[in-house]
Amino acid sequence: MQPTVPNQTKEKIIEAAIALFNTQGFNGTSVREIAKKANVNVAHISYYFNGKGGLLEYLVSKYYEGYLSVIEEGYIRLSHETPKNCLLLLIQDILNYQHYNRQLARFVLREVTLDSTLIREVMTTYLTKEKYFLKAILEEGIKTGYFRKAPMVHILVQLKSLLNMPYLQTQYMTEVLYIQTHETYFVKQYFHEIEIWIDHLLCEPAQKEAIV
Template sequence: MTQENTRDTKQKIVNAAIYLFNSKGFTGTSVREIASRANVNVAHISYYFKGKGGLLEYLVSYYYEGYLKVIEENYTQIKFGHAYSVLSKLALDLLYYQHENRQLSRLVYREVTVDSVLIREVMTTYLTKEKYYLKSLFEQGIEEGQFRKGFVPHMIIQLRSLLHMPYLQPQYMSEVLHIQPHEAYFVHQYYKELKIWLNSLLAEQTTKENRLVAIP
């Protein structure tokens, strides 16, 4: 099998797994169902991913590596600007990352709520790093006088909740709030609301008028 065929086979398995894990749940999905939807031999799943558990581990790790890359790339800009501008851009880029990977985002965020060895490892590696970067940004913003003094863990929880809500509860977003996370305009629309929250909660000197300025 050529390298191109290998990539194609693995991608078909990944796409099938994301769809089935989302629609039927991880425990409710069999390896044979994944192979059937991907139109590949069952043995390929074992060969490339060491089975269904290895496939889920691959999906979670792949997602969080990209997620952390977005955070790290933004965090490096702190030496060139203020914490507020860095945090605003970071939030926008994470919204775009989630939107571009929306089915995988939904799957990963749901799986993170399940207590397992895999998820404990994710917490220890990826999410501990996320906490470090966000905590540093909030603390620097407070030190610079751009953010109000507050309990930083609460700030982190609120920001993460706003960022992840559309993919943790997509039905609530669409049926109750009438916001469609799958639509192309979603990121720009939702970012405006998130910026209002950032301004009202964090910005020390922001006036009421400035909080409602349209986002470019």
Template sequence: MESTKERIIEAAVHLFNTNGYSGTSIREIAKKAKVNVAHISYYFTNKAGLQEYLLAVFLEEYLSVLEQIYKKMNMLSAQECVILTVNNVMKFHRENRQLARYVYREITLDTTLVREVMTTYLMKEKYYLQLFFEKGKKNKEFQPISIPLAVMQLKSMISMPFLQAQYLAEVWHVMPYETQTVDQYQKKIIEWLEHSVFSGSGLDKIAL
């Protein structure tokens, strides 16, 4: 039963990425997953239910990555919190790269579902990231920065390889899903943090 559900999810993610949500039918998903249309109805009710499931599962797991860092916040410096965020979130994205690509592209659209996502999952994301930056600013671990701008910049950099995969591949000839590429990209993000956000205090204590 679980294998059937997983095949439906994999087929849907592939087709939504390739043809778009509107350009994909339930029958096409069922055909690619090698299941009956009834199976999709059983697990997800309809195509809209399947889409909502994909967004919710991805964002819940993503938020759990941030929540684990938040739970350790009192034992970590702000710099450690932010570096862990970069490393752990990039790892999560790489492990779920096709779904990440679909979700990030989908939430650029103005739909009722996306607005619901914004007011739940993405507001929580903002909350966690703001806390990390506010702690750094308060403890003078960070330079005098605009916290909203820093949060938006960090979020943009983390999502870039998955939101703009085709752009990176075609224009920059970079394969954004390759482990080596992602590792190098992570280091560049941390270099940006060191030069533009971190004050320098405490960096020697962090294992990068």
């Protein structure tokens, strides 16, 4: 049997932590349980992450670094796409990113609802930048006549709720609504429903056409 190389050890810890944090919660999971599930020595968690708190910080940062990259790349499209297409393409990218990282997304989005020093830092960095880019796209849409004037804060609240709901309320989606958010088809269908929402709520009558 070949020994586990350092990068593999780190990835095994990450995968085990995400799985356990999702099923048992962060506070309900011990370092020893993570090490056991990852089949590594407990000391490796201290070595790579400086303990469970460091592991939490790493996972939250890992998720939002990737998430913000998606947001920033989507915003760049505003230079050559209409605001509506820019917003729709960005939403599509966000849904795909969340779906690909669905276990991590589920855990991180749940943690963001709690109050802690780490989460307050997330709010003032990653989520403040997210607001800036989304708001800029929406304001450009209003300025150019693609979107009607609407209370910006309320629009952002509704949009964020739509994007987060499938991963923040996974059990509700599965057990009550019988929607399988882990299935590939879900992203395509859900995006179509958000597109309808944007047409109905945001778009001026002349702009209510499908994405091109």
